[in-house]
Amino acid sequence: MAARALVFLLALLSWVVYFYAVDWLLMTAQGLPVGWNLMPLS
C-alpha cells in the first residue's frame, strides 16, 4: 500500500512538472509572458 502511494505521489509530481512545462512552453510560444497577468482592477 505504501509503495503504491509513493509511486502515485511520484507520478503526480512528474506530471505536475510536465504540465507546468507544457503551459510555460505554449504560453511563451504565443508571446505571452508567464505569470499571473491579472486584469487591472478598476
Add this chain to the structure above:
Amino acid sequence: MRWRPLLLALGTVALTVALPDLGLGAEDTGGPAPTPTAADYPRIAGVTGRPVVWALAQMHLFLAAFVLAVPMFVVAIELTGVLTGDDRYDRMAHEFMKISMAAYAFTALTGGALALALFVFYPVLMGYLLRVFDGQVLIYALLFILESFFLYLYYYTWNALRYGDRKWIHLSIGVLLNAVGTTLMFVANSWATFMMAPSGVDEVGTPLGSVWAAMQGPLWNPLNLHRFLANIAYGGAIVGAYAAYRFLATDRPEERAHYDWMGYTANFIAILGFLPLPFAGYWLMAEIYAYSQQMGITAMGGVLAWLFIIQAVLIGSILLAANYYLWCGLMRTEGGRRFVPWVKYIAVVLVAGFLVWVTPRTLILTPQEVLAMGGTGHPLLGPLGIMPAKNTAVNLMLLATFLSFQLFRRASRTPTVPWAWIGNCVIAALYLVAAINIVAAGIYGYITPTVYKVGASVPQVVSTLSVIVFVLLIEAFMYRGAVARPIAWGRMSSRSQYALFVLPVAFTWLMALMGYIRSSIRTYWHVYTIMKDRSPDAYIPTIGEVGNYITVITLVFMAVIVFIFWLSQIGETRQAAPAAETGR
C-alpha cells in the same frame, strides 16, 4: 514480391496527388470580378436560388462525406483482417462497402443536380469561379471518373482478389480509391474556401494567373483537415446505425453477435474521428479570425452566436450517446462489471460539462425578466456563458469520453506484465493533473486580459491530447501479452442500439447547422470582399427559419439513408423458389 503492387500503388498515389499541380497555369485572367445586378438571378416558378442550392449542396455534402469516408476505414479494416488472419474483419469491411455503394449513385445524382442548379441560378458567379479555377474543373471531372472507376473496381474485385498477393493488389486499389477521393474533396474544398477568403486574385478579383494560388487560401488546409476527420466520424456513425438497424431486425443469435460487433466497431471509428475534431475546428476558427476579425466576430459573437449554443446541445447529445453505448458495452464481458460503479462519476462530468456548455452568455428576455434578474446576464450562471468555461467543459467532457473508452477496452483484457500497478498509478495521476490543469487554465481565463484568456485555451487542448497520447502509449506496453477475456457479442440491450441511431441524426443535424454557419459568415458577399451577392436572398435569415430549414434537410437525408439501408438488406433477401408442382 508482395510489396510490388503496393509500390505500384504508392507511385500512382504520388502521381494522383501531384495531378492538380499540372496544367494549372491559367493565362487568360479576364479582368476583375463581375458586378451582377438583381436581374442576373433568375426566379423559377417563384423560387429563388438559395433554398434550392442550399438543400442540394447540403444533401450532396452529406452523401459525399459518407461515401468518401467509408473506403478509408474499410481499407484499414481489410488490412487488419489480412494482418490478423481473422476473416470476420474481411466480411465486415465488405459489408461496410456494400452500404456505401448504394449511397454512391445518390451522391452523383445530388452532385449533378447541384451543379445544374448553380449554373441556372447563379450564372454570373459560376462564370467568375470558372474563370478563376480554369482548367482545374477538368481535373475535377477526371478525378470524379477515376473515383467511380476505382470504387467499382474495389467493390467488385473483392472476392476475385481475396488471398495472397492478389489481396495486396486489392488493398492497393483501395489505397488508390482513397487517394483519389481525398484529392477530389480537397479540390472541392478550395472553391468554398476561395469564396470565404479569396487568394490568387487582386483586391478587385482579377485572377493573378495561378490556379494553385487561388486554391491555397488561408482556410483551405484547416477546412481540409476538419472535413477529413469529420467525414470519418460521420461515416462511422452512419454504418453504426446500419448495424443497429440490422441488430434490431433479427432474432438469430449469430446475426446479433455479428451486428453487435459491427456496431461496436462503427462506434469506435466515430469516436476516433470525433475526438480530435474540436481541435481541427479550433484551428479553422483561429484561421478565420486571423484572416478577418470581422468574419470571426460575425460567427462567434454576432448574429450567428446563438447557433453555437445549438451546436453545443448537438455535440453534447453525441457525447452522451457515444458514452452511453460504451457503458452498455461493459456488460458484454465479466470484467466489465467491475467498472460499472465508475460510470455514474463519468456521467456527472458529462452532464455538468454539457450544462455549462449550453449556458448562453445573454438571453432573449422580456423587460420584466431583465428587471427581476438585474441585467441581461444571470448573476450566477452568466459567467458560465463565456469561452473559458466552455473550453474547460469541453475538454473535461472529452477526457470523460476517453475514460469511458479506456474502461471499455480494459474490460476485455487483463494485463500480465508485473509493473501493471505502476502503469495504473501513472495513468491515474495523469488524469488527475491534466484535469486540474484544464480547470486551472479555465479559472485563469476569468482573471486575465483577453489575449491571455484565448492563449490559455491552448494548454487546455494540449492537456487533453496529452492524456490521450500518453494513455494509449502506456497501455500499448502494459497490455502486451495480456490475457483476453471472452466477449459475449450480441449481449446488448435494444436501448443501446438506439444510442447508435442518435449519433448519425445528431451528426447530420450538426453538419447542416455548422455548414450553414460556415457559408453564411460571408454575409452579403459571394466572394468575400470581392464579389457582392445582389440577389434577393442576400440576407442572414432568422434563427427559426434556419432551424426549420436544416431540420427539413436532415429529415430528408435520414429518409434517404433508411432507404439505402433497406436496399442493402433487400439485396441479401432471396425469395424461396415456388414448390414443385405436384400432380393435379
